[in-house]
Every structure is written in C-alpha cells, then in structure tokens.
Amino acid sequence: MASDPPPSKRRRSDGADAGTTSEGHYPPTKQRPVVVFSQGGGGDSDDCAASTTGSVTSLQMTHAAIQLQGLGSRPLEVRPLRELRGPAFLSSSWPVMQGWETEFKGASHSTKESPLVVFAHGGGAPSTSQWMIKWKELIGEALNAIEVVTFDYPYILAKRKAPPKAEKLVDHHLKIVKDALAKHPGHPLVLMGKSLGSRVSCMIAGADGLNVASIVCLGYPLKGMNGALRDSTLLELQAPTLFVQGSNDCQCPLDKLEFTRRQMSCKNEVYIIDGGDHSFQIGKKSQESSGMTQDQAERTAAHAIAQFVFRSIRGS
DSSP, X not given: OOOOOOGGGOBOSSOTTSOBOOTTOOOOOSSSOEXXXXXXXXXXXXXXXXXXXXXXXXXXXXXXXXXXXXXXXXXXXXXXXXXXXXXXXXETTSXXXXXXXXXXXXXXXXXXXXXXXXXXXXXXXXTTSHHHHHHHHHHHHHHTOSEEEEEOOHHHHTTXXXXXXXXXXXXXXXXXXXXXXXXXXXXXXXXXXXXXXXXHHHHHTTOTTOOEEEEEEESOOOBXXXXXXXXXXXXXXXXXXXXXXXTTOTTSOHHHHXXXXXXXXXXXXXXXXXXXXXXXXXXXXXXXXXXXXXXXXXXXXXXXXXXXHHHXXXXX
C-alpha cells in the first residue's frame, strides 16, 4: 500500500475546496475508504484481520466485529481509534455500518450503563411531530436507552407558533431533566436536541447537580438571524459533544462549525449527513449518488451517535 501524506495534509471529504484537516482527521477517498475502529475488551487494536474481497469487508477483532458493506474490491486503510488526535470528522459518505455487533451496540436495560436521553424538539415542531417520533425511536433503539424523554416547551403548550429566546426555555428544560433523573437515578444522562432544543440542551449542561455524560446536537443552529455565530455557549461546554449536521444546512455552515469546534475545550466530534438539510432531508440526486436511502442515512447517523455516546460513557 502506498504511503499516505501526514494527517495535517489530508483533505476532508466534504468537497474539493474544503481545505486540509487538523491532525487526527482521516478522510476517505473513493479509492481508499478509511475505517477507524476500537479494540474490544481484553484485545489489542492491532489484533485484527482485514479482508477487502467482494462486496463485504469484515474486520474481526477480539470481542468485536464490524461488517462494512459496499466497499467492493477497493483498498481499505485500517486505523485504530487510538491513532486519532484532535477533533474527529465523520461523514455518511463513509461505508455504511449494517448488522453491526460491536461493543458500542448498547447496554442492557438492566445495567446502569443504559443511558437516559432527554430529547428536546426544535423551534418549529412539537415533540409529537413525525420527525421527533422517528428520531426518538431511532435513538432509543440504537442506544438501548432506559428511556428517551421528549417534552414540549411552554410556548408549544400555549399554542404559540414563534418560540421565545432560548434563554427563557432553560428553567422548563432543566425541570424536565431533573424529573427524569429522579425517575432513573444512576443512569448516564445524555442531553439531545433538535436545532433550538440543542441550543437549550447546551445551556443547561453546566447546571449545578447535573452530571452530563454527553450532548448530542441535531442540526445545531450556529448561524443566527443576523449572521452572527451562536458560539458562546458551546465554548463553555465541558461534556463530550457530538454535532450531527446536514451538509446543506444553511443554519450551520460547516466551515464555521469547524472553526468553532477548534476553539471548544471539551471533546467534540461532528457527523455529517451528506446532502442533508437542516432536518437531514436528502434530495433524490444525493441519495442516488451516495447509494443510500433516506432511511439508511438516518439509521447510520443513529449508530454513529450510539458509538459516540458509549465511548463517552466509558471514558474512551
């Protein structure tokens, strides 16, 4: 296999003019997809065998196996998770993980590792919207959560269309979280939100008495109405944070997000849904070019969320 340029010179996968990445980003190319994996308990990350024959590539590791489909016979570059340095950059254009049986699949409801997820809706739709119902099911299944708690902000309950400033929703959101913790004491807390809900989730993450295992932002609205970046709350975060963003989301330009992430002090990663808009909706042409349906793209994103959450819970 030909030698690669150093990580700082490797290019991102989200466009020809995306620029270079920081050390630790291992973007794939059409000729050489990249797989980043973690060893299972008791095994060494070098103790694996990779086969690129046929349409399915299997990585066999001690206590863990990942099946990656759609690679064909292209060369495969395998890198252990321990080689990552700096912010990670993942994309749905990477090989789809299907039928996975890994150490990140989830915990049994009978264990304290099974997370409690408090999931806040976006500004334009309540917790009963089809989008929220679908993602609640996806996350509950992917994380095997003890519960995925959804709720409505007061302006929704009052049947007002326009939300107030995010700061005015903090108290209500925090009460929901504390009630959920009282119901499921000892379970890791995951704060998740869509758009506006992700902003408020970040605002309450540092509240007294909260021990937040991770934060998941679905479509974070980084760019305000006047074009200013809503980054002040992000820069104060301490809990591991994952951004899940559509590549065509005008409310969160990826270059601005990358700039913000480099300034954040907490562990943070981003997962890009290629062709997705603010609600991750992917156009027909993008689906055809990627070979992934809308459902496949969303399920793959849910699996990436589960991996991030369980790595955060286990401190890896």
